[in-house]
Amino acid sequence: DQQVKQNSPSLSVQEGRISILNCDYTNSMFDYFLWYKKYPAEGPTFLISISSIKDKNEDGRFTVFLNKSAKHLSLHIVPSQPGDSAVYFCAARVINTGTASKLTFGTGTRLQVTL
Amino acid sequence: EAGVVQSPRYKIIEKKQPVAFWCNPISGHNTLYWYLQNLGQGPELLIRYENEEAVDDSQLPKDRFSAERLKGVDSTLKIQPAELGDSAVYLCASSLAWQNNEQFFGPGTRLTVL
Numbered sequence: 001d002q003q004v005k006q007n008s009p010s011l012s013v014q015e016g017r018i019s020i021l022n023c024d025y026t027n028s029m030f031d032y033f034l035w036y037k038k039y040p041a042e043g044p045t046f047l048i049s050i051s052s053i054k055d056k057n058e059d060g061r062f063t064v065f066l067n068k069s070a071k072h073l074s075l076h077i078v079p080s081q082p083g084d085s086a087v088y089f090c091a092a093r094v095i096n097t098g099t100a101s102k103l104t105f106g107t108g109t110r111l112q113v114t115l
Numbered sequence: 116e117a118g119v120v121q122s123p124r125y126k127i128i129e130k131k132q133p134v135a136f137w138c139n140p141i142s143g144h145n146t147l148y149w150y151l152q153n154l155g156q157g158p159e160l161l162i163r164y165e166n167e168e169a170v171d172d173s174q175l176p177k178d179r180f181s182a183e184r185l186k187g188v189d190s191t192l193k194i195q196p197a198e199l200g201d202s203a204v205y206l207c208a209s210s211l212a213w214q215n216n217e218q219f220f221g222p223g224t225r226l227t228v229l
Contacts, residue, residue: 004157043119043206043220044158089157102171103218105157
């Protein structure tokens with residue numbers, strides 16, 4: 001059961017344009033969402049996150065939007081740069097009262113930014 | 116600040132052989148995670164440690180996988196015996212216990228079982 005879904009395995013965008021990466025989830029208990037970026041032969045690195053009490057979070061060229069009713073979030077990159085070419089993973093956290101909690105990852109979307 | 120260190124980076128073994136992966140988390144990070152990443156998939160949690168205690172190992176196939184974090188710092192993940200289906204990237208991550216939303220990942224160990 002894939003609780004976090006990234007239905008587009010790949011995306012190609014021209015440099016300077018907007019990249020929109022989408023993510024859907026099924027578990028209504030998720031309370032925190034994160035995007036990770038992964039270059040080949042490296043581990044994922046944290047990019048941006050959003051709490052379920054918000055619908056938007058912005059950090060420079062990166063903005064994450066959350067639509068709780070639709071159980072959908074998206075990552076916008078504006079403007080896209082060649083260095084943004086990587087695999088992007090959406091991840092979600094289940095509400096947990098412990099000191100740390102499990103992240104559930106999507107399958108990733110490979111973004112290619114072309115010149 | 117040094118990141119999460121993993122070794123080896125690559126390992127090729129024959130099936131039924133044992134294999135071990137090592138992880139050194141970021142200094143001061145109490146929480147350590149081992150993830151499995153199959154080709155074309157996202158990372159999946161195998162085990163999570165709080166200091167030296169395994170607090171979530173529900174996804175660890177205990178018949179062949181084992182892990183330890185004896186002094187609450189370094190950790191070792193072992194597979195014995197390895198099967199063809201174990202070929203994957205094994206990622207280690209760490210986080211501060213109270214900043215659990217951001218996990219810092221190591222580069223991973225790519226295991227190939229022949």
